[in-house]
Amino acid sequence: MEIKTLHKLEKQAYKKSHAEIARIGFALFFLAAILAYSFATSGGVPNNLFLAIAAVFGGYMAMNIGANDVANNVGPAVGSKALTMGGAIMIAMIFEAAGAFIAGGEVVSTIKGGIIDIKQFGNDTDSFIWAMMAALLAAALWLNLATVAGAPVSTTHSIVGGVMGAGMAAAGFGIVDWGTMGAIVSSWIISPLMGGIIAALFLLAIKKTIIFREDKIKASYRWVPIYVSVMAWAFVTYLILKGLGQVWAQWIELLNSLPLVSLEAQGKPAFLTASLIGLIFGGFVFALVKKTLKRNMSSMKNDRHSVNGQFTIPLIFAAALLSFAHGANDVANAIGPLAAINDAIMTGGITDKAGIPIWVMAVGAFGIAIGLGLYGPRLIRTVGGEITELDQMRAYSIAMAAALTVIIASQLGLPVSTTHIAIGGVFGVGFLREWLDESNKIERQIDREKAEIKDDKKMLNALRNELKKLEKKPAKTVEEYQRITELFRLIDEEKAALKKAKKLLKKDKKNLFVKRDMVKKIVTAWVVTVPAAATLSACIFFMIKGIML
Known part of the structure; x- marks a missing residue:
């Protein structure tokens, strides 16, 4: 199936390139005709x-x-x-x-x-x-x-x-x-x-x-x-x-x-x-x-x-x-x-x-x-x-x-x-x-989604910074290991939320x-x-x- 799709795309590209060459050729022919006529007269x-x-x-x-x-x-x-x-x-x-x-x-x-x-x-x-x-x-x-x-x-x-x-x-x-x-x-x-x-x-x-x-x-x-x-x-x-x-x-x-x-x-x-x-x-x-x-x-x-x-x-x-x-x-x-x-x-x-x-x-x-x-x-x-x-x-x-x-x-x-x-x-x-x-309702919704994206980015950066600090500590307590695990989970959740907010923003812009x-x-x-x-x-x-x- 994929090979057939690739073959179709190849044929379309081939036709398109031929059409483009034909257009360029016709345009150059017109300019060459102008040049020849001008010289001749x-x-x-x-x-x-x-x-x-x-x-x-x-x-x-x-x-x-x-x-x-x-x-x-x-x-x-x-x-x-x-x-x-x-x-x-x-x-x-x-x-x-x-x-x-x-x-x-x-x-x-x-x-x-x-x-x-x-x-x-x-x-x-x-x-x-x-x-x-x-x-x-x-x-x-x-x-x-x-x-x-x-x-x-x-x-x-x-x-x-x-x-x-x-x-x-x-x-x-x-x-x-x-x-x-x-x-x-x-x-x-x-x-x-x-x-x-x-x-x-x-x-x-x-x-x-x-x-x-x-x-x-x-x-x-x-x-x-x-x-x-x-x-x-x-x-x-x-x-x-x-x-x-x-x-x-x-x-x-x-x-x-x-x-x-x-x-x-x-x-x-x-x-x-x-x-x-x-x-x-x-x-x-x-x-x-x-x-x-x-x-x-x-x-x-x-x-x-x-x-x-x-x-x-x-x-x-x-x-x-x-x-x-x-x-x-x-x-x-x-x-x-x-x-x-x-x-x-x-x-x-x-x-x-x-x-x-x-x-x-x-x-x-x-x-x-x-x-x-x-x-x-x-x-x-x-x-x-x-x-x-x-x-x-x-x-x-x-x-x-x-x-x-x-x-x-x-x-x-x-x-x-x-x-x-x-x-x-x-x-x-x-x-x-x-x-x-x-x-204007869509505009306001877009503004809200932009603000949410901004907040999600801030939260994501804060969680990453906290994770870096904990990972750098040579000795860690049980509570700190638990917090590191929780931070990984929270970072994944924030990434998903950020991705969803960006998708909604893109959809609303199309409206x-x-x-x-x-x-x-x-x-x-x-x-x-x-x-x-x-x-x-x-x-x-x-x-x-x-x-x-």
């Missing part, structure tokens, strides 16, 4: 070797964005079983790539968030190129490490840390805009807090208006269309503001070419415009959901499962729209520095805005999709189920938090991270579950709705992302400089 350009290597770094960064960051968009939908893992990856790959290509923009900021003042490079184009290469590689390496560790981190903060570290290595501390850095640090608190509060409030509202009602079918008919239409409004508004901002001017121009249409030209959509369009879509969705529910009410059961089912299709749309907006925005984390390097090599100058050749956009778009397909499932599982258990209502609340927090923050000028918002939303629904289920170890790991990864990427980037910059000089 820039043969007569000076420093084309730097451009080719930078393109590989950009592709590597894009793959790591796909492997780590995209999990926040589809993880809750997968965790709630609204989408299968395969379906989520397929949807995310298509919409991430579409967002990058359609709305990634013709021009991107070469320095994410204006974190450094590129004027301090002067005419030293070589140092600027080396700094951008170091930033790309450092950010990608840090994201790779975080993905292996199962920690979802901000790709924006990773590239910001990389640019900051390389900039300081190249031109000193004065190159960094410390005000911007302060805003980034504040986003570590603002993003998860806002995301958690909004997600918890939406989940609480659903529970109060539907789940806690005796007639859940009637409550669903009244409230589900409202919640889904609010979601439609939020996501259309979010998509226009964050996903289509780069191509808004072209859309206005296209509409103005139609007869009887005259719209004011805008560089980017205003909140009011986006909100009104979202409101129109929301009204349409309200009517559609109301009609669908009326038709399906006879087949609905008066239970939680039926209520959950009403949020499945909205969650699929949410995953697709979040992926589109993410591809449009975060592709710049990979191709921004690459576009800067390409522009510096082609023109011999340094600029804070750079045009994007189609091949650079393709590196970012396909890199994100490939990274997601190859290595995305690990983080999707973490976000979807390893922090807290999710169902469709909880996943809906998290998706709403992601969209609404970005909308509110953009209007208030608050710095936020979409990664931190999504994870904060997961924390929020988990902690709300604990509060509603009176898990908590939010895994505390995961919270600690993720928050630690957030805090160290910028300094870790910055340190790594500075080291890589000095290494490149040492090789070249």
Whole structure:
């Protein structure tokens, strides 16, 4: 029997190693294709070797964005079983790539968030190129490490840390805009807090208006269309503001070419415009959901499962729209520095805005999709189920938090991270579950068991010390021999009691709705992302400089 079990384990390990080799091989093939294409199309350009290597770094960064960051968009939908893992990856790959290509923009900021003042490079184009290469590689390496560790981190903060570290290595501390850095640090608190509060409030509202009602079918008919239409409004508004901002001017121009249409030209959509369009879509969705529910009410059961089912299709749309907006925005984390390097090599100058050749956009778009397909499932599982258990209502609340927090923050000028918002939303629904289920009782029980363990350890040490003293005495009385025997018995009993207390503690910790170890790991990864990427980037910059000089 044991030999059969070992044989099965061996076969599973063999399959797993083959799958891992295949993934690595495909990733290397993609990077090799980028290298070959870059060389083939820039043969007569000076420093084309730097451009080719930078393109590989950009592709590597894009793959790591796909492997780590995209999990926040589809993880809750997968965790709630609204989408299968395969379906989520397929949807995310298509919409991430579409967002990058359609709305990634013709021009991107070469320095994410204006974190450094590129004027301090002067005419030293070589140092600027080396700094951008170091930033790309450092950010990608840090994201790779975080993905292996199962920690979802901000790709924006990773590239910001990389640019900051390389900039300081190249031109000193004065190159960094410390005000911007302060805003980034504040986003570590603002993003998860806002995301958690909004997600918890939406989940609480659903529970109060539907789940806690005796007639859940009637409550669903009244409230589900409202919640889904609010979601439609939020996501259309979010998509226009964050996903289509780069191509808004072209859309206005296209509409103005139609007869009887005259719209004011805008560089980017205003909140009011986006909100009104979202409101129109929301009204349409309200009517559609109301009609669908009326038709399906006879087949609905008066239970939680039926209520959950009403949020499945909205969650699929949410995953697709979040992926589109993410591809449009975060592709710049990979191709921004690459576009800067390409522009510096082609023109011999340094600029804070750079045009994007189609091949650079393709590196970012396909890199994100490939990274997601190859290595995305690990983080999707973490976000979807390893922090807290999710169902469709909880996943809906998290998706709403992601969209609404970005909308509110953009209007208030608050710095936020979409990664931190999504994870904060997961924390929020988990902690709300604990509060509603009176898990504070479990917390108090855990504290009592910790105190018991501490007391048992003290007693065990005291008994051992007494035993040592008696055993050291050269001559012993009958009473002392009896006491030694009793001490051995008491020590065995204390060991058993300590073992039992530790087992109970471990069991009670599992009853908590939010895994505390995961919270600690993720928050630690957030805090160290910028300094870790910055340190790594500075080291890589000095290494490149040492090789070249």
